[in-house]
Each structure stands twice: as C-alpha cells, then as structure tokens.
Amino acid sequence: MHAYRSHTCAALNKSNVGETIRLSGWVHRVRDHGGVLFIDLRDHYGITQVLADSDSPAFAAIEKVRAEWVIQIDGRVKARDAALVNPKLPTGEIEVYATGLTVLGEAAELPMPVFGETEYPEETRLTYRFLDLRRDGMHRNMMLRSNVVRSLRNRMWDMGFNEFQTPIITASSPEGARDFLVPSRLHPGKFYALPQAPQQFKQLIMVAGFDRYFQIAPCFRDEDPRADRSPTDFYQLDIEMSFVEQEDVFAVVQPVITGLFEEFAPHKTVSKDWPRIAYRDSLLWYGSDKPDLRNPIKMQVVSEHFRGSGFAVFAKLLEQDGTQIRAIPAPKGGSRKFCDRMNAFAQQQGLPGMGYIFWREAEDGSGTEAAGPLAKNIGPERTEAIRQQLGLGMGDAAFFLGGKPEAFEAVAGRARNVIGEELGLTEKDTFRFAWIVDFPMYEKTDDGKIDFSHNPFSMPQGGMEALNGDPLDVYAYQYDLACNGYELISGGIRNHKPEIMFRAFELAGYPNSEVEKRFGGMVKAFKYGAPPHGGCAAGIDRIVMLLADTTNIREVIMFPMNQRAEDLLMNAPSEPTNEQLRELRLRVLPKDA
Numbered sequence: 001m002h003a004y005r006s007h008t009c010a011a012l013n014k015s016n017v018g019e020t021i022r023l024s025g026w027v028h029r030v031r032d033h034g035g036v037l038f039i040d041l042r043d044h045y046g047i048t049q050v051l052a053d054s055d056s057p058a059f060a061a062i063e064k065v066r067a068e069w070v071i072q073i074d075g076r077v078k079a080r081d082a083a084l085v086n087p088k089l090p091t092g093e094i095e096v097y098a099t100g101l102t103v104l105g106e107a108a109e110l111p112m113p114v115f116g117e118t119e120y121p122e123e124t125r126l127t128y129r130f131l132d133l134r135r136d137g138m139h140r141n142m143m144l145r146s147n148v149v150r151s152l153r154n155r156m157w158d159m160g161f162n163e164f165q166t167p168i169i170t171a172s173s174p175e176g177a178r179d180f181l182v183p184s185r186l187h188p189g190k191f192y193a194l195p196q197a198p199q200q201f202k203q204l205i206m207v208a209g210f211d212r213y214f215q216i217a218p219c220f221r222d223e224d225p226r227a228d229r230s231p232t233d234f235y236q237l238d239i240e241m242s243f244v245e246q247e248d249v250f251a252v253v254q255p256v257i258t259g260l261f262e263e264f265a266p267h268k269t270v271s272k273d274w275p276r277i278a279y280r281d282s283l284l285w286y287g288s289d290k291p292d293l294r295n296p297i298k299m300q301v302v303s304e305h306f307r308g309s310g311f312a313v314f315a316k317l318l319e320q321d322g323t324q325i326r327a328i329p330a331p332k333g334g335s336r337k338f339c340d341r342m343n344a345f346a347q348q349q350g351l352p353g354m355g356y357i358f359w360r361e362a363e364d365g366s367g368t369e370a371a372g373p374l375a376k377n378i379g380p381e382r383t384e385a386i387r388q389q390l391g392l393g394m395g396d397a398a399f400f401l402g403g404k405p406e407a408f409e410a411v412a413g414r415a416r417n418v419i420g421e422e423l424g425l426t427e428k429d430t431f432r433f434a435w436i437v438d439f440p441m442y443e444k445t446d447d448g449k450i451d452f453s454h455n456p457f458s459m460p461q462g463g464m465e466a467l468n469g470d471p472l473d474v475y476a477y478q479y480d481l482a483c484n485g486y487e488l489i490s491g492g493i494r495n496h497k498p499e500i501m502f503r504a505f506e507l508a509g510y511p512n513s514e515v516e517k518r519f520g521g522m523v524k525a526f527k528y529g530a531p532p533h534g535g536c537a538a539g540i541d542r543i544v545m546l547l548a549d550t551t552n553i554r555e556v557i558m559f560p561m562n563q564r565a566e567d568l569l570m571n572a573p574s575e576p577t578n579e580q581l582r583e584l585r586l587r588v589l590p591k592d593a
Contacts (some may be wrong), residue, residue, distance in 0.1 A: 004072060004104075005219070010046025014093045016077045023048060023096065024072045024104065024132065027065050029115050037062045039098075041073060044139075049086075049095040058098040059102040068107035068114055068134070074100035078411020085281075116265050125470075128567040129559055141556050144264065145544045149216055151263060152237050152540070155256045161214040161239070166201035168218070169193075173200060178222035188585040194220035194233075197537060200455060203494055206533040207525040213240045213299045217541065228486060228542060228553050230564040232460065238533035239491070246477055246493055249534055250274075250435060253489065257538070261431050263548045268388040269430040276482075278438040282482075283405070284326075289385070289439075292485035293432040295420030299412060302327045302400070303388050311355070311377040312540065326412060329390045330419050333397040334358035338370065338422070342399055345418060349411045351401070357383055358397035368394045385540070417485070431483055431546070435474045439478035442471040451508050454478050458492035459534075460504060467503045477534070490544060491536020 004024040024490035032038075039050040039062060051074050059127065060071075065071060070198045075096040086092030111127075112120045114134045125132040132138055144269070159498050172179045172193040179193040195201075197219050205213045217238040225231035241249065256276060261270045275293075282289050285298045303324045306314040317323045318576055333339070337358040346354040355374040360368040370383035399415065401408045420426040443453035450471050457477040460466045466474045477493035495501045501523065505515045516523055545554040554560040561567055581587065 008045040009041055009043040009048040010090050010143060012048060012077055012091050012094050014079060017079045019077050020075070020100040021077055022072065022074050022527060023050070025070070027067055027071060029067060030062075030126065030463045039065070039071075039073075041071070041096075041573055042134075047591060048091045049080075050098050052096055052098040055277075056098055058101040059067065059386075061101040061103075062098060065101070065103070067105065068110060068131075069106035070107075071104060072102040073098050075255065092257070102141050122562065123568065126554075126560065129569050133558070134329055138555070140548075141544070142558055144548055145540075145556055145558075148232045148260065148264060148544050148547065149235075149540065151260055152256070152538075153216065155259060156214040156237070156239070157328065159212075159252060159256070161424075162210060163215055164205060164210070164213055165215060166195070166198040166205075166217065168195065170195050170201075173516070180220045181223055183584045183586055185584055196221050197236070198238050199455070200519065201523060202238060202535065203457065203533065204525055205498075206240055206494075206530070207530045209242075211242045213535075214238060217537070225561070225563045225565060227551055228545065230541060230553060230557065230560060232561050235540040237538040237540055238534060238535070239537065242533045243530040244447075244493070244532070246437070246479065246534065249479075249491060249493075249536060253536060253538075257433070257481070257488070260543070261547070265431065267429065268292055269427075271430065271432045274433045274435055276435045276437050279436055279440065280438070282436050283409055287411075287416055288485070289436050289480065290482040290485060290487040291413075291436075292417060292420075292435060293434055293482075294427040294430055294484060295417060296425055297329055297331075297416050297420055299326050299328050299416060300390060301325070302386055302389065303432075304379065305382045305389075306400075306402075309378040309382060311374055314355070314400070314402050320404075322404050323402065324405060325400055326388065326405075327390055327409075328399040328401075328412060328416050328419060329392055330397040330399060330423060331425065332423050333419060334360060334395040335397075336372070339397055339399075341422075342415065342585070345481045346401070346411060347417060349414065351408065351411055354415065355400040356397055357386065359387060359392060359394050359399075361394060374400065431527070433481060433483050433488075436482055437478075438475045438478040439480075440472065441474040441476040441478075441504070442460050444472065449509060455490070455492050456505065456508065457494050459495045460500070463497075464500050464503060467500070467507060473509045479536070481536075481538075486542055486546065487539070487548075489536050489538045491534065493534035496526055496530040496532055498523055501526065 001022055006022045009023055009025050025041045026040040028040035028047060030039055035262055036053045036060065041048050041050050052062045073096060075098040078097050080095055081094055092393050112124050112131055114131055117135060117137050120352060133142065169182060169192045174198060176197055179196065182192040182194065184190045198215060198217050202213055215238045218233055219236055220233045223229065224230055258270055258272060273293055279289055280292055287299065299449045302323050303318055306325050309315050314325050343353045343356065343365055353484060357370050357372050359368050360371055370380065375383045386398065392398060401412050440453050442450050444466050446449050455478055458478045460476055461475045479491055480487050481489035495504060500511050502515055541553050541557055545553050548556050559569065
C-alpha cells in the first residue's frame with residue numbers, strides 16, 4: 001500500500017465496501033457521539049467520514065486529534081445505514097472504520113475557523129491566507145480560477161493562436177499607471193521596470209511575423225486599490241493579431257468570452273447580443289464607460305425644457321457654456337418617499353441634491369399630473385414635454401442633475417444603478433456585454449495640457465490627416481468590453497506607422513527624441529516592415545470575480561495584497577538591508593525629506 005494513501009477523500013463509494021484502505025488529509029471536524037468518535041477527513045478532492053468505537057485500535061489516538069491536524073487513517077470501508085446516507089457528498093453512502101491512525105502534522109490553536117464560512121476580518125484572513133484557502137468557498141474560487149485559465153488557453157489554441165512569453169524585466173512605458181522600478185546592480189543609477197502590460201513586446205511579435213499571439217500575462221502597476229482592482233499585480237489574457245481591423249478582433253473575442261461564461265455559469269443567462277456603444281454615448285446614457293446593461297434605464301439630455309424656465313437653479317446653469325441638464329427616468333419610482341430617498345443619496349455623494357418630478361393621478365380625476373417642487377416651478381407644459389420625451393406615465397418619476405457633465409456624470413451613473421436596483425428593474429442572473437468604441441485619442445489635463453486619454457499606441461481614426469486638426473476631436477481605434485458594470489477587456493488597433501506614431505506623441509508633448517529614447521525598439525521595428533495589427537487584453541481576475549459572483553477581487557486571487565498594497569503573510573514590502581542598498585548604490589530618504 002502507498003505510504004500515505006490508497007484513495008483520495010472523494011474516491012470511495014459503495015463499490016469499495018469491505019476494502020482495506022488508507023486515507024490522508026486534514027481533520028475537518030471531530031464529533032463525539034457517546035463512545036463513538038467521528039472525523040470528517042478532508043483533502044483537496046473532498047470529504048470522507050471516518051468513525052471509531054471503543055473496540056477500534058485507533059480509538060485512543062483519535063480522541064487526541066484536533067481540527068486541522070494532518071493525519072493518516074487506515075481502515076475498512078463500510079456502507080452507511082440507509083437513514084444516514086448523505087446525498088450531498090460523493091462519499092455519502094460509505095464511511096471508514098478506523099483501525100489505525102498516524103499523526104502527520106499537528107496544528108496549533110487556530111486564529112480563524114476553517115469549518116464553515118464565517119466571515120472574519122480581512123486582515124486576519126490575509127495574514128493566515130493558507131488557512132483561509134482551506135475554507136470550502138475559497139477553495140472553490142481558486143479551482144474556478146484554475147479551470148478558467150485552462151479553458152481560455154484551450155480556446156485560444158483552438159482558434160489558431162500561439163502562446164509566447166514576454167520579458168518580466170523591461171523598460172518603463174507610459175501605460176497610464178505608475179511603474180514598479182527595479183534598480184540595476186550592474187548598471188548603477190539605472191532602473192528596469194516591471195511591465196504594466198506586454199504591449200510593446202506583443203506588437204514586436206507581430207512585426208516578427210507570428211500573426212496570432214496570446215499569453216496569460218502577469219502585469220504590474222503601482223495603483224491605488226479598489227474592490228475590483230489589485231494595487232500591485234494582476235493577470236490578463238493578452239491577444240494580438242496581424243492584418244486585422246477592429247471587427248476581426250471582435251469576431252475572435254466574442255465566442256471565446258461567450259463560451260467561457262456559458263461553461264462556468266450554466267445557471268445564468270449569457271447574452272449573445274453585444275451592442276456597440278460610442279464612448280460619448282455611454283457617458284451620456286449611463287454615466288459610465290463600463291455600463292451595466294442589465295439595468296434598462298437610459299439617461300437623456302433635457303436642457304431645452306429648463307432653459308428660461310421658472311426653475312432658476314437650472315435656468316441660470318444653462319446660461320453658462322458647456323452645461324446641460326440630464327434626466328434619469330425611474331419607471332415605478334413615482335412616490336415622494338422614494339424621490340426624497342434618492343435626493344438624499346445625491347447629497348451623500350457630495351452634490352446639493354437631485355431635482356425630481358413624479359407623475360400621479362390628478363386629484364380631480366382628470367388624468368395624470370406632475371408633482372414635486374420642480375414641477376411647480378416649470379409648469380404643466382414643460383413637465384408634460386419631459387414626460388413625453390422620457391416615455392413615462394402615471395406612477396413613474398424622473399430625476400435631474402445639471403452643470404458641466406464631467407462634474408455630475410459619475411454621480412448620475414451611480415444614481416442610475418441605485419434606481420435600477422431599488423425599483424427591481426435590473427436583471428438578475430444575467431451577463432450583458434457591450435463594446436465601448438470610439439474613445440477620444442487625447443484629453444486635456446488639469447493644467448490645460450494635451451495628453452493621451454487611453455492607450456498611446458492606438459491608431460488614430462483618420463490617420464495622419466486627423467492629427468493635423470484639433471487633438472480633442474481625434475478618435476482612436478480603441479475599444480473596451482463592458483459586462484455588468486465592469487471593464488473586462490481593453491484593446492485597440494495599433495499605430496504601426498512611424499510617422500503617425502511620432503506625430504501622435506508630439507501632440508501629447510513627447511518630442512521625437514523622447515519617443516526614440518523610450519520606444520526605440522518599436523520605432524526601429526516599424527521601419528522594417530510592420531503589418532497592420534491589433535488586439536486586446538482581458539482581465540482574468542475580474543472575469544473570475546464575476547463568475548464567482550463576488551464583488552471583491554481578493555476573493556479570487558490566491559495570495560492578494562490588502563487595500564494598502566501590503567502582503568500580510570510574507571511581510572512585503574520590507575526594508576532593504578544596508579548591504580543591499582550599498583550594492584545597488586542607493587540611499588533611502590526619510591519620509592519627511
């Protein structure tokens with residue numbers, strides 16, 4: 001017999017009754033039924049019930065074991081009584097009568113329980129992550145992640161892609177976040193960077209003639225943490241293709257993602273209708289460039305109904321350039337109580353409030369009338385025009401926000417989500433996808449300068465000619481895939497012509513010399529015959545988060561950082577030794593220096 005086990009803790013069934021076997025695993029729990037001891041023995045594969053009575057040679061040893069000890073059991077397989085069969089377990093028809101026990105590893109008093117799914121403070125869970133991962137829910141999440149990665153690999157190979165690995169130590173690149181820098185011992189005063197993405201390398205792979213590339217790529221970005229984003233590193237499905245247009249990338253991605261979600265969320269509806277929504281329209285309609293289309297509410301501009309009206313707040317706002325009034329329709333939201341609640345929500349978000357109108361039956365029974373302070377200020381003709389534009393009726397409401405869109409857009413988007421949830425309009429158990437397209441190539445920074453708004457390597461729509469006009473009017477062949485309020489994929493058709501690349505960076509304040517210095521390898525490659533190419537990257541952590549039905553990305557990462565970008569298990573980041581600093585010729589300045 002094998003030194004540790006003849007079977008796993010999920011392998012035994014009724015066909016094994018009478019066999020002498022050996023199991024090894026963790027003590028999930030111990031139960032004393034008055035002279036009969038039961039152990040639920042757990043390993044990676046499942047749980048087997050072990051029992052010993054006073055006649056068992058293992059009884060005295062089993063009395064001493066505690067939760068999470070690692071033990072080896074020798075015994076005989078018995079059939080459970082029909083009344084004691086557990087249909088929830090693959091091993092639920094049998095139990096193992098213990099004849100011997102060997103302790104392989106004792107466990108100290110646990111800082112947190114493994115049995116059950118009791119929530120513990122995240123600090124404790126991350127400090128003792130190896131215990132946290134033993135919990136059934138976390139174990140399932142990690143296996144889901146492993147299977148998702150395997151499925152993605154298989155799907156990409158089946159579509160004719162080849163997997164290549166790109167460097168982890170490379171040069172700094174403006175990908176939109178801060179780099180993690182690595183000092184060079186051999187080149188004092190110089191630094192490598194951990195790649196924010198394999199962007200340049202995958203483009204060089206296309207220039208090298210490999211046509212279809214993918215990689216399960218680690219990426220490193222020094223970012224502020226969010227519930228759906230790791231503050232240090234993450235993994236993405238990285239894709240690049242030669243001789244393609246935007247539609248070709250979409251045609252490859254949709255069956256991969258649709259098939260993946262159908263495979264791992266068979267109990268949910270996976271929409272096959274993926275609309276194309278322009279970035280500007282997404283912000284207008286949904287207040288976000290990653291809209292949740294399970295919510296049918298679509299915001300609209302209603303400025304003309306308030307221009308010169310009796311509602312002075314909005315009327316005066318509209319006298320300023322660049323301002324507008326937007327309405328958030330709220331079907332079935334026509335009660336003063338709900339309207340007051342949403343007004344309070346806006347105040348919690350830092351705005352003065354949200355104006356509202358709700359429609360009810362007229363007191364004289366003549367039909368529908370508009371109610372609320374705002375309705376009284378603008379009069380029945382304007383409120384009726386708003387109702388008609390928004391397609392609302394009796395029992396419905398609308399909420400209004402005004403000013404410069406960039407000041408209220410995000411709050412409007414959050415309000416839309418809250419309204420959809422509270423009124424029961426948002427679909428459940430559904431994944432809805434949308435391609436967000438036509439991103440602006442540039443944006444104006446707070447200090448009035450022009451900079452790239454997204455990926456600097458995207459091809460401008462219209463090529464060189466487009467770059468000769470106002471940069472803020474230039475759109476890029478840049479696209480994102482949104483799902484249920486999250487960005488899952490970002491990509492673009494690449495700028496593969498050196499002259500267009502130089503001009504694009506020049507508009508963002510990078511002289512040719514700087515482009516040559518920072519992207520010399522790619523510029524050089526483009527001078528030797530670069531094919532048109534494009535691709536995208538899908539966030540694996542976020543995909544698994546959606547499939548696991550959680551909103552915290554740390555629930556699907558094996559060893560995540562906490563919210564402060566600290567590894568509580570390995571005590572990172574840590575202070576370097578003086579010897580390390582001397583070897584690298586570095587000096588650490590005090591915090592207040």
